[in-house]
Amino acid sequence: MPTILTHAAVPLAMYVASESGRVSSRLLAAGVVAAMLPDADVVAFAMHIPYADAFGHRGASHSLLFALLIAGLGAGVAKPLRSSPLQAMTWLFVCTASHPLLDAMTSGGLGVALAWPWNDARWFAPWRPIRVSPIGVGFLSARGMETLLSELRWVWLPLFVGAGMWKLINRKPGHPPPR
Structure with missing residues (x-):
């Protein structure tokens, strides 16, 4: 898995790319939590649930159904998030x-x-450039640093370059580029 902090890169980049004021700070915060939430399944290790079990790490909480359930909850709390239910x-x-x-x-x-x-099958992308993060104290090792550098290269940099380019190509005519 990427480090828990790198999962926040997606909502942060989308926020940067969005039109100013379009996404409230509350919705941004909820997005950061939602992006990290699937890794709450690491409690399965403490409960002696095997990794490969449907409720083990990277199991049910990493499914599109789980994402839909979180989205449904978001629609129910849209008003405090200062957004529409659809947004x-x-x-x-x-x-x-x-x-x-x-x-x-x-x-x-x-x-x-x-x-x-x-389907209980576990899936990998055909291209796997991100180093898997060590869990626990192992994160503070040389391997943990290699993971962070891998995430900077393959996640943070592309997302924020893409967000910046999106802002540039979508700026309103007559407005100078940001400095």
Whole structure:
């Protein structure tokens, strides 16, 4: 998996790319939490649930159904998030679904149960450039630093370059480029 902080890159980049004021700070915060939420399944380790189990790490909480459930909750709390139900649903679905997609691009683990409960198979992306993050204290090792550098190269840099380009090509005519 990418580090928990790198899962926040997707909502942050979408926020940067969005038109000023379009996404409230509350909706942004909810998106960051939603993007990180699937990794709450690491409690399965403490509960002695096997990694490969449907409710183990990268199982049900890494499915598109889980992303839809979080999106549905977002529609119910759209008003406190200062958004419309459709905006909250869409935003939270994309943020939550980005998590298993990034995990599927890592170099290790068992893959993600993207189609759970219809299919228990674990899936990996055909291209897996992101180094898998060590869990726990191992994160503070040389391998943890290699993971962070991999994430900067393959996640943060492309997302923020893309967000910046999106802002440039969508600026209103007659407005100078940002400095």
